Amino acid sequence: MIPLARPPLDDELAEALERRTDTLVRVCADVSRARKEWNAARPERGRLRDILAGMAPGVERCMYCGDSLGTSIDHFEPLKEAPLRTFDWLNHLLACSMCNSNQKRDLFPRAADGAALLIDPSRDDPYDHLRLVLNTGRYKHRDERGKATIEVFGLNRGDLVLGRQHAVPRTEAMVMARRAALDAGDDRRADRLVISLLRHPFIDVLYAMVRAAASPGAAMVMDPQVIPMLADPVFHGMMPGLRRS
Template sequence: MIRPELPLDTQEHLATYTRQIADAAASDRKATAIGLWGRFAVRRRVRPGVLAALTDMAPGHQRCMYCGDSQGTDIDHFEPKSQAPLRTFDWTNYLLACSYCNSNQKRDLFPRDASTGRALLLDPTLDDPLNHLRLVLPLCTYRGLSAQGDACIDVFGLNRRGVLVAGRRTAYATAKQSVELWRIATDRGQHAKADEVARVAWDRPLADVLAAMFHQSGHPAAELLFDGEEEILALLRDPELRASFLARA
């Protein structure tokens, strides 16, 4: 994900409120930040520009950047206001989240490495989740490949939330149908239809499943990861199909 530039007036408002927090005594910055963010007039000045930019960045149709399933409706502070008040109005600290991930799962949780203090949650604008999380097919549960991956699974309940696991199974079945339909349409010379199949595949909820399928098809152990689904693996490895789908990722 690449962050676009915000409208100039939004940038100016963010800078103004950041200065107000910085001007407060260090012991008062947390309360100042939370107070400013809670003001209707303040949010009215910054929310439209920030939310518009985040929705343009989000996968599919404004999907939550954490679970990939529900619609992203909330501006989440990646590093919570309570822990980093000076980042309360920092554009690089905002992610689009669904209300469930934001209010029920993450809240003020922000685990850090005990020895280095490094943040353990993944920021999808800086980190590639595929390097930290592996989708176990066809179970459609996640396995952490790093401490960051483990932290995300735990904080966001990626394997505990039955609706997410069930949704990924459906997304997996649908993704397999999409690559098969693309092949059929392409073989028939229906290239416009094939392009539409690829576009729609990425616009569906839980597009992370499709991304994981392409990623794992290039893994040295791909034959084991796709055991019993050799036809799908062959399609995912097809250079023409990969080029068509991944150009829209």
């Protein structure tokens, strides 16, 4: 999971969502009515899906696991919890069916004071609450929010852990290939490799490598040759939030 930048909506779509929300408020909508109105808002859902796909990691990857294709709009705070937020742009994220329908469902744990525990990558830097251990491919929590997020989304399920393990040497190889291209004066190839890095699944591995490169134990979790290459401004310009070229 990486931080993501949420763009503003165009006026037309923002006004359409506001009108939909006004309808829900007028009828004091419950979850059933909210779902009905959401399903009926096909034009708005299509436009939201396109915008979310553009802000998602990789090529339209899930904003939670970063691996699978984002197939649906997830209401971060579920309709069961907040039916009046059905059309709230700040409550929409792109998720894969595994993270959304199989893992999260209507789960929305809260702290004792009622605050949401799940990490919203469009508002939070996930690394404030959890971190990716590069040599195992597993996430470890830093606090209660990180723990809840790992558990609810199943971020340490077997396929994700294995995928991240394989992504480490692939990412290292591409970073070194970029350095070789720059040394050879092939700026075009170097730029293409950066774009490819940004569009690969498991971009959280690259994010974790950039974050870890300055730490004393960096050489224990990645190829020592790669560490100085990650100091390149092109990678640090990606944080917070890996910006797509």
